[in-house]
Amino acid sequence: MVPGTGAWGLLLLTVAAALMLPTRPPGSQRAQIIGGQEVLPLSRPYMASVSFEGQHHCGGFLFRAHWVVSAAHCFRNRDPRTGLVVLGAHSLHTSEPTRQVFSIAAVVKHPEYQPTTHANDICLLRLNGSAVLGPAVGLLQLPGRGAQPPAAGTLCHVAGWGSISDFEDPPPGLMEAKVRVLDLDVCNSSWQGQLSPAMLCTHSGDRWRRGFCSADSGGPLVCGSRAHGLVSFSGLWCGDPKTPDVYTQVSAFVAWIWKVVRGSPPSRTAGLLVWAT
Template structure:
């Protein structure tokens, strides 16, 4: 089972077992978009065209995604760091193909993890955290910041086209994709999404669908990566259903706009964000 599978809320260890058994039973008859696949229905992006993307690894293996908010801060999903030894974690910036040597890369250790104080593992409510790097990123063509929504911004309307990127695995044997993948998705009305999830969704989430009959979305090891609508991070990959990209269980993201004040409060308590790589319009 991939190390950072984003599962439905409340599945826990039993859910892990169910996914492992299901994966074993379906190896010979693969369902398109099933668990353990890469970004579903997507494509490889142009190298370094998503310079805000971050890979978080443990023991030399990609574990989760994230995005660079500030030269010393990364935004990711809180569930990625449960039961993890932060001293073994690395944050990789400027990457495209994780298995290749790339001169554009910058690698940092995790100096601190700030989890949202109301994060609820059982329901994945408030599934967001900040990682403070042990140094400052050097911005350039392959490493850039991604903006947050403006304070008080409403979430994107249903039907809005957005994109989700990641280095999710290409099989249940944890084979990585050739490089950074991306899929275009559309925001789904939250009430319709909640019906699909039988009313289990917590507040402050976003959902997406493919917009057509194809299975399209995120999968295991894409957790923590951003849902980018326009030029801002409006969502953070949180969890999906048993089969990745299945429209019966739409993809669920943390709604970033609900956490903008908290994010900047954390950053300000450590440093002055605008003296270290953000624009005044974002604060």
């Protein structure tokens, strides 16, 4: 499936893919979890939907009652004051009594985030209130301090609300795909050596296309019971083994995450790229 619609869009994307890393963040377009299936409603209570103007834009996950992790590229050219974070959802197009909706009090992007290379593609969202935890809304654990990324071949899961066709048909609910961790050196050879050590890759592990695509950006790659990856970017054809899916490696940013969460309130003088109310 191609992450974009229309002949002109396909032509431009094809040229860009042939020349360089994707320069347009995946969260700015729409596509699907590839080769996945719908999960049981509310079986992934940590999942968050980040929306603008009533439309799902990116994913994320709740790791503290008023903190969500997402991808920094989701907020390029976006005013966080117009965004909402939806928790406790399964289908984004029906009314659900389990939903909790918050505005965004602050966005803390990693200070070394590089839009052109996607390096350090991670941000923290401070909600304007505290989520009420329960069966429908829960927390996902971060890797422990000093944890290593999962070994190549490890079976993991990636989930999201991306559209299920090039015509932007909405999914019936939260979708998820099983993928396997790919050795970073092998992955880097497919990306012409442009990946950083703080990235993580996955592939289907077989002949089928499976993985994430654009509107799944910011969602977690769950290995075991912890978030080891954060959806960052993929190739022109989602799930294509020639351009494996690339994630931000969460374990490389655990110390930074806790420094932000446990530190003083975000400000523009703290050396961080921040917007706050």
